[in-house]
Amino acid sequence: MPICWRLSGGGSQLGLTSQPSRAQSVAVLGAPFSRGQKRGGVEHGPKAIRDAGLLERLSGLDYAVHDFGDLSFHHVEKDEPYMDVKFPRTVGAANKTLSGAVSRAVGAGHTLVMLGGDHSLAIGSVAGHAQQCPDLCLIWVDAHADINTPMSSPSGNLHGQPVAFMLKELQDKMPDIPGFSWTKPFLSSRDLVYIGLRDVDPGEYQILKDLNIQYFTMRDIDRLGIQRVMEVSLDHLLSRKQRPIHLSFDVDAFDPSLAPATGTPVNGGLTYREGIYITEEIHNTGLLSVMDLVEVNPMLGATRQAVEATASLAVDVIASSLGQTREGAHASIDEIPSVKVDTEQLRL
Numbered sequence: 563m564p565i566c567w568r569l570s571g572g573g574s575q576l577g578l579t580s581q582p583s584r585a586q587s588v589a590v591l592g593a594p595f596s597r598g599q600k601r602g603g604v605e606h607g608p609k610a611i612r613d614a615g616l617l618e619r620l621s622g623l624d625y626a627v628h629d630f631g632d633l634s635f636h637h638v639e640k641d642e643p644y645m646d647v648k649f650p651r652t653v654g655a656a657n658k659t660l661s662g663a664v665s666r667a668v669g670a671g672h673t674l675v676m677l678g679g680d681h682s683l684a685i686g687s688v689a690g691h692a693q694q695c696p697d698l699c700l701i702w703v704d705a706h707a708d709i710n711t712p713m714s715s716p717s718g719n720l721h722g723q724p725v726a727f728m729l730k731e732l733q734d735k736m737p738d739i740p741g742f743s744w745t746k747p748f749l750s751s752r753d754l755v756y757i758g759l760r761d762v763d764p765g766e767y768q769i770l771k772d773l774n775i776q777y778f779t780m781r782d783i784d785r786l787g788i789q790r791v792m793e794v795s796l797d798h799l800l801s802r803k804q805r806p807i808h809l810s811f812d813v814d815a816f817d818p819s820l821a822p823a824t825g826t827p828v829n830g831g832l833t834y835r836e837g838i839y840i841t842e843e844i845h846n847t848g849l850l851s852v853m854d855l856v857e858v859n860p861m862l863g864a865t866r867q868a869v870e871a872t873a874s875l876a877v878d879v880i881a882s883s884l885g886q887t888r889e890g891a892h893a894s895i896d897e898i899p900s901v902k903v904d905t906e907q908l909r910l
């Protein structure tokens with residue numbers, strides 16, 4: 563059962579205090595796509611992440627893992643730029659395909675992991691998720707805000723614009739872009755939180771401020787600490803009601819020393835521990851419904867080791883989002899016969 567149906571149905575009157583049961587199945591879907599930006603290679607992200615051992619790690623977490631393989635995308639011929647937007651029809655068609663696949667996987671009851679590919683894929687991934695779970699909220703972990711409109715974009719690359727397609731409040735700022743007639747905005751700006759920002763374009767800054775979007779830059783993380791950042795983020799999204807979470811994780815949120823194989827690296831990013839703390843906290847809500855892991859580009863690492871480090875970091879982030887802990891085993895302590903526990907003492 564999708565997490566949104568479990569939340570709204572089930573007859574539980576406990577509301578905020580009820581913990582939804584853990585999803586029994588995780589589906590993995592590859593989206594080998596790169597036309598949302600200009601550098602080749604990011605279409606090989608899904609393979610690099612699988613080769614780093616993703617499926618083995620997830621089965622080790624006690625899930626039934628379904629590998630849905632990779633989608634196949636077609637390049638639309640004569641895909642001329644619209645305004646300055648590059649490959650609009652190709653990106654639009656790929657995202658339409660992706661949104662259908664995501665919607666079906668969520669509808670079938672899986673927690674879905676989407677492997678990119680560039681971040682323009684979030685248009686289809688979040689839209690497909692929203693088709694099943696209209697009240698989802700979005701956590702965007704990234705060096706970039708990816709909220710440019712075609713007018714504000716300095717590059718014309720659609721991987722810098724996906725959030726603008728989603729937000730209802732930006733509807734009148736979005737022109738009709740060829741390839742995107744199937745989309746319509748579905749998210750309110752208050753249902754979105756950014757974590758890790760450190761490279762925000764002037765037009766994006768204006769939008770973040772105008773729409774009063776909750777965001778935490780790397781400076782905010784330095785100031786508050788990641789624990790407080792997660793507390794405020796989750797409170798912002800979940801205090802009114804429990805709702806499914808879409809996590810869109812751009813690997814360039816990490817410091818380039820940890821994730822070098824990516825197209826738009828920015829210095830001063832998340833540490834390994836900050837990244838893992840973010841995903842542990844998201845897992846602990848019990849509300850993660852879909853996650854994207856995007857922008858791993860195995861053609862951009864300086865060495866094979868650099869590429870493998872980036873892909874294996876992606877695997878760690880995904881596993882942690884799905885419940886891998888730093889404390890060790892999952893079995894609840896009273897299921898382990900060899901451990902004698904004084905529960906009275908534990909409660910102290």
Ligand SMILES: NC(=[NH2+])NCCC[C@H](N)C(=O)O
Nearest residue numbers: 681706710717719721722826
């Ligand atoms: N998903 C990403 N890596 N996005 C980078 C975006 C960079 C820049 N802000 C742009 O609009 O082109």
Ligand SMILES: [Mn+2]
Nearest residue numbers: 705706812814
């Ligand atoms: Mn980014």
Ligand SMILES: [Mn+2]
Nearest residue numbers: 681704708812
């Ligand atoms: Mn991004």
